[in-house]
Amino acid sequence: MVTGEELLTQLNKSCLPRHVAIIMDGNGRWALARGLKRIFGHQAGMESLREVVKLCVELGIQALTVYAFSTENWKRSRLEINFLMGLLIKYLYQEIDELCTNNVKIKILGDIEKFTPEVQAAIAMAIERSQSNNGLNFNIALNYGGRFEIMEATRVIARKVAAGKLDVEEINEALFAGHLYTAGQPDPDLLIRPAGDYRVSNFLLWQIAYTEFWFTEIKWPDFSRIHFLQALIDFQNRERRFGG
Numbered sequence: 009m010v011t012g013e014e015l016l017t018q019l020n021k022s023c024l025p026r027h028v029a030i031i032m033d034g035n036g037r038w039a040l041a042r043g044l045k046r047i048f049g050h051q052a053g054m055e056s057l058r059e060v061v062k063l064c065v066e067l068g069i070q071a072l073t074v075y076a077f078s079t080e081n082w083k084r085s086r087l088e089i090n091f092l093m094g095l096l097i098k099y100l101y102q103e104i105d106e107l108c109t110n111n112v113k114i115k116i117l118g119d120i121e122k123f124t125p126e127v128q129a130a131i132a133m134a135i136e137r138s139q140s141n142n143g144l145n146f147n148i149a150l151n152y153g154g155r156f157e158i159m160e161a162t163r164v165i166a167r168k169v170a171a172g173k174l175d176v177e178e179i180n181e182a183l184f185a186g187h188l189y190t191a192g193q194p195d196p197d198l199l200i201r202p203a204g205d206y207r208v209s210n211f212l213l214w215q216i217a218y219t220e221f222w223f224t225e226i227k228w229p230d231f232s233r234i235h236f237l238q239a240l241i242d243f244q245n246r247e248r249r250f251g252g
């Protein structure tokens with residue numbers, strides 16, 4: 009089997025994606041296949057996330073966005089939701105020192121008002137502690153939905169027009185993008201989706217207009233640096249024409 013070292017030699021470090029987005033899918037199936045409860049899949053998935061963040065830092069990637077909880081995930085059992093929230097709190101408190109040492113800046117994409125005070129406090133701590141970092145932009149999508157994000161941006165822009173602060177003719181793609189959670193960040197160049205499903209699931213709908221997709225059957229808890237490097241190498245072998 010190919011090693012991470014071998015893959016690193018194949019990687020062109022001057023031509024990396026600026027922004028990588030990941031739909032961390034397959035945790036539940038990974039656990040069930042091992043006779044475990046679904047929550048253990050999320051626990052194992054947290055380790056994959058740690059490894060991927062570390063690799064993004066090593067490679068100097070500008071932005072990483074991970075889909076950690078969608079607006080649809082509220083339909084899951086109370087037990088699973090609580091477990092996911094507990095995992096998020098644990099992750100943020102455990103990792104914040106190392107993330108800051110690595111100059112990682114945390115940003116949340118999504119509406120966190122629905123979360124408990126404990127979750128909101130952990131998020132506020134992580135944002136506050138990492139706010140002056142200028143290395144990897146690490147975006148965690150939480151209670152995130154692409155349609156909701158676009159609708160909210162539209163609402164804010166419409167209010168500005170109604171208040172006479174913005175002329176309709178001034179609305180263009182750059183202005184619209186500036187009203188999204190990802191304002192100021194480049195659009196994802198690469199979207200990775202593990203676990204064998206080939207869909208977008210309401211993730212970054214505006215931002216992925218020209219994104220390259222990379223799919224694998226591997227479930228997220230089994231996703232390692234090898235897979236991430238493979239995705240980057242495959243990305244580098246694609247010809248991007250942006251409709252031209």
Ligand code: FPP
Nearest residue numbers: 032033034035036037053054076095096099
């Ligand atoms: C999708 O797999 C995964 C999620 C809804 C949660 C992702 C969360 C983690 C990886 C935990 C670590 C993250 C943070 C930010 C601490 P699924 O449960 O839908 O899997 P399935 O399709 O096999 O059921």
